Amino acid sequence: MAATTGDPGLSKLQFAPFSSALDVGFWHELTQKKLNEYRLDEAPKDIKGYYYNGDSAGLPARLTLEFSAFDMSAPTPARCCPAVGTLYNTNTLESFKTADKKLLLEQAANEIWESIKSGAALENPVLLNKFLLLTFADLKKYHFYYWFCYPALCLPESLPLIQGPVGLDQRFSLKQIQALECAYDNLCQTEGVTALPYFLIKYDENTVLVSLLKCYSDFFQGQRTKITIGVYDPCNLAQYPGWPLRNFLVLAAHRWSSSFQSVEVLCFRDRTMQGARDVAHSIIFEVKLPEMAFSPDCPKAVGWEKNQKGGMGPRMVNLSECMDPKRLAESSVDLNLKLMCWRLVPTLDLDKVVSVKCLLLGAGTLGCNVARTLMGWGVRHITFVDNAKISYSNPVRQPLYEFEDCLAGGKPKALAAADRLQKIFPGVNARGFNMSIPMPGHPVNFSSVTLEQARKDVEQLEQLIENHDVIFLLMDTRESRWLPAVIAASKRKLVINAALGFDTFVVMRHGLKKPKQQGAGDLYPNHPVASADLLGSSLFANIPGYKLGCYFCNDVVAPGDSTRDRTLDQQCTVSRPGLAMIAGALAVELMVSVLQHPEGGYAIASSSDDRMNEPPTSLGLVPHQVLDHYEREGFNFLAKVFNSSHSFLEDLTGLTLLHQETQAAEIWDMSDDETF
Amino acid sequence: MAATTGDPGLSKLQFAPFSSALDVGFWHELTQKKLNEYRLDEAPKDIKGYYYNGDSAGLPARLTLEFSAFDMSAPTPARCCPAVGTLYNTNTLESFKTADKKLLLEQAANEIWESIKSGAALENPVLLNKFLLLTFADLKKYHFYYWFCYPALCLPESLPLIQGPVGLDQRFSLKQIQALECAYDNLCQTEGVTALPYFLIKYDENTVLVSLLKCYSDFFQGQRTKITIGVYDPCNLAQYPGWPLRNFLVLAAHRWSSSFQSVEVLCFRDRTMQGARDVAHSIIFEVKLPEMAFSPDCPKAVGWEKNQKGGMGPRMVNLSECMDPKRLAESSVDLNLKLMCWRLVPTLDLDKVVSVKCLLLGAGTLGCNVARTLMGWGVRHITFVDNAKISYSNPVRQPLYEFEDCLAGGKPKALAAADRLQKIFPGVNARGFNMSIPMPGHPVNFSSVTLEQARKDVEQLEQLIENHDVIFLLMDTRESRWLPAVIAASKRKLVINAALGFDTFVVMRHGLKKPKQQGAGDLYPNHPVASADLLGSSLFANIPGYKLGCYFCNDVVAPGDSTRDRTLDQQCTVSRPGLAMIAGALAVELMVSVLQHPEGGYAIASSSDDRMNEPPTSLGLVPHQVLDHYEREGFNFLAKVFNSSHSFLEDLTGLTLLHQETQAAEIWDMSDDETF
Numbered sequence A, B: 001m002a003a004t005t006g007d008p009g010l011s012k013l014q015f016a017p018f019s020s021a022l023d024v025g026f027w028h029e030l031t032q033k034k035l036n037e038y039r040l041d042e043a044p045k046d047i048k049g050y051y052y053n054g055d056s057a058g059l060p061a062r063l064t065l066e067f068s069a070f071d072m073s074a075p076t077p078a079r080c081c082p083a084v085g086t087l088y089n090t091n092t093l094e095s096f097k098t099a100d101k102k103l104l105l106e107q108a109a110n111e112i113w114e115s116i117k118s119g120a121a122l123e124n125p126v127l128l129n130k131f132l133l134l135t136f137a138d139l140k141k142y143h144f145y146y147w148f149c150y151p152a153l154c155l156p157e158s159l160p161l162i163q164g165p166v167g168l169d170q171r172f173s174l175k176q177i178q179a180l181e182c183a184y185d186n187l188c189q190t191e192g193v194t195a196l197p198y199f200l201i202k203y204d205e206n207t208v209l210v211s212l213l214k215c216y217s218d219f220f221q222g223q224r225t226k227i228t229i230g231v232y233d234p235c236n237l238a239q240y241p242g243w244p245l246r247n248f249l250v251l252a253a254h255r256w257s258s259s260f261q262s263v264e265v266l267c268f269r270d271r272t273m274q275g276a277r278d279v280a281h282s283i284i285f286e287v288k289l290p291e292m293a294f295s296p297d298c299p300k301a302v303g304w305e306k307n308q309k310g311g312m313g314p315r316m317v318n319l320s321e322c323m324d325p326k327r328l329a330e331s332s333v334d335l336n337l338k339l340m341c342w343r344l345v346p347t348l349d350l351d352k353v354v355s356v357k358c359l360l361l362g363a364g365t366l367g368c369n370v371a372r373t374l375m376g377w378g379v380r381h382i383t384f385v386d387n388a389k390i391s392y393s394n395p396v397r398q399p400l401y402e403f404e405d406c407l408a409g410g411k412p413k414a415l416a417a418a419d420r421l422q423k424i425f426p427g428v429n430a431r432g433f434n435m436s437i438p439m440p441g442h443p444v445n446f447s448s449v450t451l452e453q454a455r456k457d458v459e460q461l462e463q464l465i466e467n468h469d470v471i472f473l474l475m476d477t478r479e480s481r482w483l484p485a486v487i488a489a490s491k492r493k494l495v496i497n498a499a500l501g502f503d504t505f506v507v508m509r510h511g512l513k514k515p516k517q518q519g520a521g522d523l524y525p526n527h528p529v530a531s532a533d534l535l536g537s538s539l540f541a542n543i544p545g546y547k548l549g550c551y552f553c554n555d556v557v558a559p560g561d562s563t564r565d566r567t568l569d570q571q572c573t574v575s576r577p578g579l580a581m582i583a584g585a586l587a588v589e590l591m592v593s594v595l596q597h598p599e600g601g602y603a604i605a606s607s608s609d610d611r612m613n614e615p616p617t618s619l620g621l622v623p624h625q626v627l628d629h630y631e632r633e634g635f636n637f638l639a640k641v642f643n644s645s646h647s648f649l650e651d652l653t654g655l656t657l658l659h660q661e662t663q664a665a666e667i668w669d670m671s672d673d674e675t676f
Helices: A022-037 A093-098 A101-118 A173-191 A213-220 A244-261 A325-342 A350-354 A367-375 A413-424 A448-466 A479-490 A532-536 A576-598 A619-632 A635-643 A646-653 A655-676 B024-038 B093-098 B103-119 B173-189 B213-220 B244-260 B326-342 B350-354 B365-376 B413-423 B447-467 B479-490 B530-538 B580-595 B618-633 B637-644 B646-653 B655-676
Strands: A021-023 A045-051 A062-065 A080-092 A129-140 A143-153 A159-168 A198-203 A206-211 A228-232 A263-266 A271-275 A274-277 A283-288 A302-305 A315-318 A357-361 A380-387 A429-434 A468-474 A492-499 A505-509 B021-023 B047-051 B062-065 B080-090 B130-138 B143-153 B161-167 B198-205 B208-211 B228-231 B261-268 B270-273 B276-278 B282-288 B301-304 B315-318 B357-361 B381-386 B429-434 B470-474 B494-500 B505-509
Touching: A021 A143, A022 A080, A022 A325, A062 A429, A080 A093, A080 A492, A080 B244, A093 A129, A101 A129, A101 A244, A143 A244, A143 B479, A159 A263, A159 B618, A173 A198, A173 A263, A173 B315, A198 A213, A206 A213, A213 A244, A213 B505, A228 A244, A244 A263, A271 A357, A271 B350, A274 A468, A274 B282, A350 A576, A357 A429, A357 A479, A367 A413, A367 A492, A367 A576, A367 B301, A367 B580, A413 A619, A448 A479, A448 A532, A468 A479, A468 A576, A468 B350, A479 A492, A479 A619, A505 A576, A505 B270, A576 B580, A619 A646, A619 B505, A635 A646, A646 A655, A646 B447, B021 B143, B024 B080, B024 B130, B024 B326, B062 B198, B080 B093, B080 B350, B093 B447, B103 B130, B103 B143, B103 B301, B130 B655, B161 B261, B173 B208, B173 B261, B198 B213, B208 B213, B208 B646, B213 B244, B244 B261, B270 B282, B326 B350, B350 B580, B357 B479, B365 B381, B365 B413, B381 B447, B381 B530, B429 B618, B447 B637, B470 B580, B479 B494, B479 B618, B494 B580, B505 B580, B618 B637, B618 B646, B637 B646, B646 B655
Parallel strands: A021 A062, A080 A129, A228 A263, A357 A380, A357 A468, A380 A429, A468 A492, B021 B062, B080 B130, B228 B261, B357 B381, B357 B470, B381 B429, B470 B494
Antiparallel strands: A045 A062, A045 A080, A129 A143, A143 A302, A143 A315, A159 A283, A198 A206, A198 A228, A263 A283, A271 A274, A492 A505, B047 B062, B047 B080, B130 B143, B143 B301, B143 B315, B161 B282, B198 B208, B198 B228, B261 B282, B270 B276, B494 B505
């Protein structure tokens, strides 16, 4: 109870303060606003809350803020009064602590005082319902620090109660009560509001009339010794009115007290009891108002809320305790990402990254590290393809596996990797496919069974590539990259390729061919090999994405079986252990950078490197011939490739001819030398 | 049973072949040899095995290879006969399959034949006990493919049994048997061998004499119609001799058959039954030998062992099934590392890496990635220090944590990280210390309790640094790196520092000061600040390790509280998610490279970068003043630092003076400009 002091002869009017009721939805919305919109902006923000007056006895008067608090045009809930507020959300706990709360209160009080003096509050009584909210949101821990203030202007002295609060049913007849209900409802309906915070009342034995503040003169028509005013009262206490009455009494004292000696106050309380409307528990009392009409200065104001310990201090709510842990994990994962947008990269389009569907071909050293980095970027859709099982040497280099996964012959990598992602972050949509990728030079036609299996594998791979946006080539052989590279090129999917040497690595994107409908008149419509503009151009510093090559473009040997007859150190990828992490991370960062480019996979490969100025040779783009064959002949073409040695692909792509010409050229050069 | 064909009138002598018995210890030793010594060398290797003749009935005759097989000077086990072998260990399964087994057998047979012809086998009968072992060790899967061959020269025709095998006790009296035992034992003792594979026998009712092959002429003294020869027989079958007899019979036929018509063979079998020696189960029989004395060509040979299915083919043993999984994991982890030494970096000293003790200060994004890379390098001793708990945003970026670790307020990072390493690789020695690192500008003296805690933290940190070889600074604030940098410099420990920006990072080693006993006459004996040779040198392309600076050397602001009053995005390390993996990996690779340098932390920082040629300014080395104070004043000095703002350290290190001089210089420069 906040008491005012004054004449000791009569008991003094006291008011029940608001309890701030900040809903979880409010903090969630604040989190989103802070992350996505306010970021580092500390400027005051308009928010709104509301209070209700139909609570059961025993509940404190609450000023409620919900998720809708940030939407100033959001409708007020039925039978609630709106309150307009100002949010001061600080960037740091330090500035939360050191904020000048006295000054903030004075500023708000002054605005209320000005609205009273100017009459604006008569036109729009909600201006009296002003609140402040000082916050600091520690989004790392989901700790929210806040201090609520409902500024109340203070009258110069305490208000003597001429007639103490009594229940309305002790003063009004049932008929009067029903007339009051009816009159109040009609006025709300006329005004188109859910509730009227403040109003004027005239009554006699048979009628009760209510009116708006701005109609004071017309309503009361000349001086009286006493007027009756109504307040929509959120308080439930039988002896005390709620906080909203305070600024209304100041308004009454300032604007009207010269015309009467006392004021009768009806604290309108409107609840439903056992199915029936009940306003009889409203209270009514009479106070003597001081004359304030000619006081020009803003009165003193109070209103900072006490904390849970009853002292003057902020409150803290730890939402991490009551949130669903999985939901909490999702929000937390987004946090670090969104922080990037606050200061460092405000133009970063995170949605493009988070929503991308990634297919990881290979769940070994590279696959695990790529998946980890994708998780760090918030990517939610990750699919693994691998046909290997986890062996004992894997866990120390493949960061999605543990010793336990190696027991009993080892779990299939693709499935175990997907399971692990779920364990790391339940919000991820991870799947694993334990399947082989058919490879050139790895024959499949020994029996119809294996041929049929190869056909199914190809179909499955085509389907998987179709259903994803970015295809990562992360296998440990060269030839296993061939088929997915061809399919992905045909489907115009962005391909990111990574491969390790001992202390070298390659991380690259494949060129993204122009959409199929374009350039249909070309000899090879689906790739830029034959484009005259490529060879005719004089400046190659900036190569558009659709002219870039693929992993096989710079090779003069077609892919074949590279694992047969290899020694152990050639079978294993022997590389410095740190390399896979570096290459995996760079592969993902490359993808993110490409996705951020307005043209995506068609982004120009710009470089200040002088080597880029050399015109690409026809060699660089040779292997694209296969794309045409794949699109025309499908699996039949692929079966030929799988079952053939190098020579089939080398004949097809012209490498055989190139080798012959190179040899011929070398011989010619020797002859040249000999003539000198 | 291997049968020889010939005269149908008499039953023919048949021989029980050896079963190869390749012990787990043999495969383990082969693994080690292959990894560390043979690597890619496919040249034949000398190995040795042995056979025993005291087995209980029912056991096959075994040629046993144990871990000792690779040590040609290893002693032969008691009562065993040695056999000398040649190991052909191929690099690939393909060359295992395509090895010319016929040729290998012919080569070995020819060597045996030559030793018979030359008489070398008479001098050293073990030359008849020759075997071949063709292997391919798939060390990734612990699958060992092998094919064993015990070459047996074939006589031109089968040997008719003149007198079928009978137990020795049916031919010899007890007295004769005891005399045989005694004579055999004496000869072994005289010769200093564990067992004699082949020997000559002369007996009558009262005596039994045995002799060496080389003494044939003296022993038998002129022609007889029948001689008796003894063979140390690993076979247990009552009707058949074991395989070793075959080459002995060929020797006998070739060298001696002109002097007699038949040969009596005593298959000496020597076991202990119920505590008593038993040779009575030896068998004895008589065969007619063909005359081979003048045949110059090597006879046909047989000997490749049948596989488990009874066909001619290799065997495979899958050791991964019977190995202790934890042991298997340890071996597997070493495998990839050792493969590096085979071809790519033969000079790599893995022990220096594997045995290094690493202290990771910080178990966050960097700490987790550094630990992962250390595991990849086989480092077995990893200790974490961190005081934070795992929060929901951590697992997607900190690859040692999972969602479960975040529940109930989160596990302490240092402990959870150590636990996770054990789960990844049970062979690691990982520990976690959940403790704070006192920091400059973070006061500790509010109460004696916290001061005492800080003193304990400092002592613990000093102890931890003392007990490790390499200290990684992986925290998320600048000032937390200060104390460990000072302590580690004082203790002359290699410090690797990594720090992240948004899309930048630092990975560096700190300079390693000269050992304390050196340069004791200097003003600042423990760091190179005042060294005249540094400032006087004209070429700085190569800076020795002891002259390199630390993380704070290039800063003009001393470390202080950088977290107070920071916005959320400044508190969190906001960085591209791939960056920590790259920096973490590079930090470890840097450590490995430094460790491989013969001078370790004193290695020269060589660079072809021109910027290295600029002489270092005095600024670069300023903060080393603190080392002297730390070593003189210890915790009292540290307490001052923790409780002071920037100014204490800046005054101490001369930065305050520098700032003043810089300001003065700037003013001077302005005046200069104005005069023009």
